[in-house]
Structures are given as C-alpha cells and as structure tokens.
Amino acid sequence: MVYQSFPLVSIITPSYNQGKYIRETIESVLSQDYPNIEFIVVDGGSTDDTLSILKEYSHIEERFRFISEKDRGQSHAINKGLAMTKGEIIGWLNSDDTYLPGAIRKAVEALQRQPDLAIVYGKAYTIDENSQKISDYYVAPANFNQLFDGCMICQPAVFIRRNVFLEVEGVDESLHFCMDYDLWIRIAKKYPIGFVPYAFANARTHNTCKTSTLWNTVGIPEILRTSVKHYGTISKTWLLAYQSHHGYKGITGLLHYLRDQSTLDCLPTVTNMNRYEDLWVPPRFTFTVETDLRCPVNSILIKGKIPPESAPFLPLHYKFRFVVQVDGQPAGSHIVGSTFLLNIPVQPIMKEKFEMEILSSFFLTDSDKRMISFVADEVIPLSLEESNVFKSISSSSVFLKIG
Incomplete structure (x- = not known):
C-alpha cells in the first residue's frame, strides 16, 4: 500500500496533571501499526511532570505536538484539539487511557468498509493504576434508541469521522462528565454508528479519575439532564443510578432533585397559597402560580393525604372529589383516595401569573375549629418537560410507591 492511501487519523488527548500515566498513553498511540497519524495533546497547564514528558516527545517525534495553556476544562480542550487537527478520522484518548495494538488500523478498516457509519467503536477493558486488567468494559451494539437505556460505548474505543464531529459542533462545553454520552446521542440521532467486535482500548480507573470523584455530584445530574434533553424522560437505568446514591425519595423527590440541579429549565413556581403551617x-384551597411565558404550565402535581388518625371514621379506601378552577373558570374534576399523587392537566395558560382553586367534597373540623380537607405535602406546577418526565416515570417499577 502507498502511504498516501491511508486517511490521516488525528488523535486528541486532553490533559491535566496526569504525568503518572501520560507516557503510557503517548506510547500506545505512537506504537500503533497504522502509518498516517497526527497526535495532539491539549494540556490545561499541568503543574506536575506532564510538560517535561510532552516536550521530550515533541523533540523526537514529528507526528506529535502539544499546547499547554489554561482552558475551561476537558470539553473545551477537546474542541480546541479538534480545531487543530487535519485528519479525516478523529480519536479522543484521555491522558490516563491507552490504545491496544492494532486499534487505529482496525477502526479505519471498519470505516472504509462501511462509509455510511459516522463512528465506529470497539471493545475495551478496565485497568487499574498499575495497568492491570480489572474487567471487560461493558460495550454493546447501539443506536439512538438503545442509548436511551444507558451508555454502552467506551469513550477511548471510539473513532469519529471529522466531518460528522464538526457538523454536530464538537463536544458540549457545558458538560464536564458525560460529554461523551451526549456526543454519541447527538451523532446517533442523525447517523448510523458501528460496533467492531475487537478490543480497541483500556479505560483506566483510579482514585483521582472523574468516575471515582465526580459521579455523584456532577455525573448523575449531567446524565439526567442529558437524558431529558434528548429523550424527554429518564430511563430505568439512570433512575436506578440516581436512586442508588440518593435513596428512595419518590417521584416528587426526583422532580425536586432535577430542579435543584438545574436539569430542567424555565420552571413555574407557586408563589402564594392558603395552606396552613x-x-x-381548607376545602377551598387556592394558590398562585407564576411562570415564564416561554414554557407555560402544563399540569399541577399535588401530593396529599388524609392522615388516618385525623379521620378514623373513614373507610380504608375512601374516595372524594376535587373540582378545579383556573382564574375562576372550570378546569375539570378528579376523584382521589385518602392518599394520593394527582397530576392535574391544565390548558396552556399564556399568563405570567394565574390563580388555581381546588374545591374538595371532603372536609372536617379540627380542634382549632378550622375547616380542613387534606394535608397538601407537595404542590408543584409542572412545565411540559417536567410533565412528560412525570408521566413517563410514574409507571416505572422504580417508583411504584406514592411520590
């Protein structure tokens, strides 16, 4: 084969203070049996021995170059590297991961055989800080729909056509953990992606890697936000991941979590209500809802109950009726039990502020001579996005209990 017949493959390595591992990463690229490679390390201004190692290779290897300057994180570094590359095919290899022998050649061959594929990815292994294999990385064939259930693609084992990478405008720089998962979804939404049953890479796990340090605080919120952004809801896989770290908090707990983590935007709120401390x-329960007109209220979620000790005379499965009004206009009626999680749909209201009224068919008088109807634990006005999330996950076995 003539050298020029091999398409140029550009490998981008974002780097920051990984001097312990980066030499092995570099060697795994430069020792590949594929002849047409450019290798760019985008360093964020490391303060360990990374720079001395990078300088060493830049002096002896014409295929290798690097920059070292402060950046805005890993995603920004990848996009900077992409702008510096010339290759038809792009690999993204983090500074603590490594390629396995033959990975680049096998990936190029797969892309040449199937020109419709936007990316190809292979199998991978998880290794420890001493480069010892821990296990096979979970990898499986995937498409856009399958990626909803989870990420079955190992990032260092992926090779992407440059034109596709540019078309989707690179990596989302607002993400600092699941930028790879988001990228696969965006590409798979437009193009077929291909799995190669050959081991391409090692993904290293150690005490300072993001998976170990940021999974709970950054990873889960970003994954949930990414899932909602692309699919409008959250899969059972990611619900279980959230629940394993935060415990069972029900559907309303999840909605509060999504709001707290800024996973959902443009959120309506209750600003005033006649609920007691x-x-x-009372039997005539009123509250005010305020919202941004860009995303009007789609429904009102109410979590409530009549505590058994407050009304011991009620049958076990007692039912009562709500009559709903919006700004004085009828908006339907609903039957609820003594413990309920009711999502009340409302027509989109193009007002920044409106009044809700719920008239209850049940009431009693307490020791303070108050007329009371039920305990309203939660009153949450939902945007369309939130309402879709609620409807989707409310039937999940993960959330069988009342919110």
Whole structure:
C-alpha cells in the first residue's frame, strides 16, 4: 500500500496533571501499526511532570505536538484539539487511557468498509493504576434508541469521522462528565454508528479519575439532564443510578432533585397559597402560580393525604372529589383516595401569573375549629418537560410507591 492511501487519523488527548500515566498513553498511540497519524495533546497547564514528558516527545517525534495553556476544562480542550487537527478520522484518548495494538488500523478498516457509519467503536477493558486488567468494559451494539437505556460505548474505543464531529459542533462545553454520552446521542440521532467486535482500548480507573470523584455530584445530574434533553424522560437505568446514591425519595423527590440541579429549565413556581403551617388546606384551597411565558404550565402535581388518625371514621379506601378552577373558570374534576399523587392537566395558560382553586367534597373540623380537607405535602406546577418526565416515570417499577 502507498502511504498516501491511508486517511490521516488525528488523535486528541486532553490533559491535566496526569504525568503518572501520560507516557503510557503517548506510547500506545505512537506504537500503533497504522502509518498516517497526527497526535495532539491539549494540556490545561499541568503543574506536575506532564510538560517535561510532552516536550521530550515533541523533540523526537514529528507526528506529535502539544499546547499547554489554561482552558475551561476537558470539553473545551477537546474542541480546541479538534480545531487543530487535519485528519479525516478523529480519536479522543484521555491522558490516563491507552490504545491496544492494532486499534487505529482496525477502526479505519471498519470505516472504509462501511462509509455510511459516522463512528465506529470497539471493545475495551478496565485497568487499574498499575495497568492491570480489572474487567471487560461493558460495550454493546447501539443506536439512538438503545442509548436511551444507558451508555454502552467506551469513550477511548471510539473513532469519529471529522466531518460528522464538526457538523454536530464538537463536544458540549457545558458538560464536564458525560460529554461523551451526549456526543454519541447527538451523532446517533442523525447517523448510523458501528460496533467492531475487537478490543480497541483500556479505560483506566483510579482514585483521582472523574468516575471515582465526580459521579455523584456532577455525573448523575449531567446524565439526567442529558437524558431529558434528548429523550424527554429518564430511563430505568439512570433512575436506578440516581436512586442508588440518593435513596428512595419518590417521584416528587426526583422532580425536586432535577430542579435543584438545574436539569430542567424555565420552571413555574407557586408563589402564594392558603395552606396552613401544618400543611392542612381548607376545602377551598387556592394558590398562585407564576411562570415564564416561554414554557407555560402544563399540569399541577399535588401530593396529599388524609392522615388516618385525623379521620378514623373513614373507610380504608375512601374516595372524594376535587373540582378545579383556573382564574375562576372550570378546569375539570378528579376523584382521589385518602392518599394520593394527582397530576392535574391544565390548558396552556399564556399568563405570567394565574390563580388555581381546588374545591374538595371532603372536609372536617379540627380542634382549632378550622375547616380542613387534606394535608397538601407537595404542590408543584409542572412545565411540559417536567410533565412528560412525570408521566413517563410514574409507571416505572422504580417508583411504584406514592411520590
């Protein structure tokens, strides 16, 4: 074969203070049996021995070059590297991961055989800080729909056509953990992606890697946000991941978590209500909702109950009726039990502020001579995005209990 017949493959390595591992990463690229490679390390201004190692290779290897300057994180570094590359095919290899022998050649061959594929990815192994294999990395064939259930692609084992990478405008720099998962979804939404049953890479796990240090605080919120952005809801896989770290908090707990983590934007709020301090509400329960007109309220979620000790005379499965009004206009009626999680749909209201009224068919008088109907634990106005998330996950076995 003539050298020029091999398409140029550009490998980008974002780097920051990984001097312990980066030499092995570099060697795994430069020792590949593929002849047409350019290798660019985008360093964020490391303060360990990374720079001395990078300088060593830049002096002896014409295929290798690097820059070292402060950046805005890993995603920004990858996009900087992409702008510096010339290759038809792009590999993204983190500074603590490594390629396996033959990976680049096998990936190029797969892309040449199937020109419709936007990316190809292979199998991978998880290794420890001493480069000892821990296990096979979970990898499986995937498409856009399958990626909803989880990420079955190992990032260092991926090779992407440059034109596709540029078309989707690179990596989302607002993400600092699951930028790879988001990228696969965006590409798979437009193009077929291919799995090669050959081991391409080692993904290293150690005490300072992001998976170990940021999974709970950054990883889960970003994954949930990414899932909602692309699919409008959250899969059972990611619900279980959230629940394993935060415990069972029900559907309303998840919605609060999504709001707290800024996973959902443009959120309506309750600004005033006649609920008592002990959360009981009168038979005529009123509250004010305010929202941004870009995303009007789609429904009102109410979590409530009649505590058995407050009304021991009620049958076990007692039902009562709500009549709903919006700004004085009828908006339907609903039957609820003594413990309920009710999502009340409302027509999109193009007002920044409106009044809700719930008239209850059940009431009693307490020791303070108050007329009370039920305990309103939660009153959450939902945007369309939130309402879709609620509808989707409310039937999940992960959230069988009342919110």
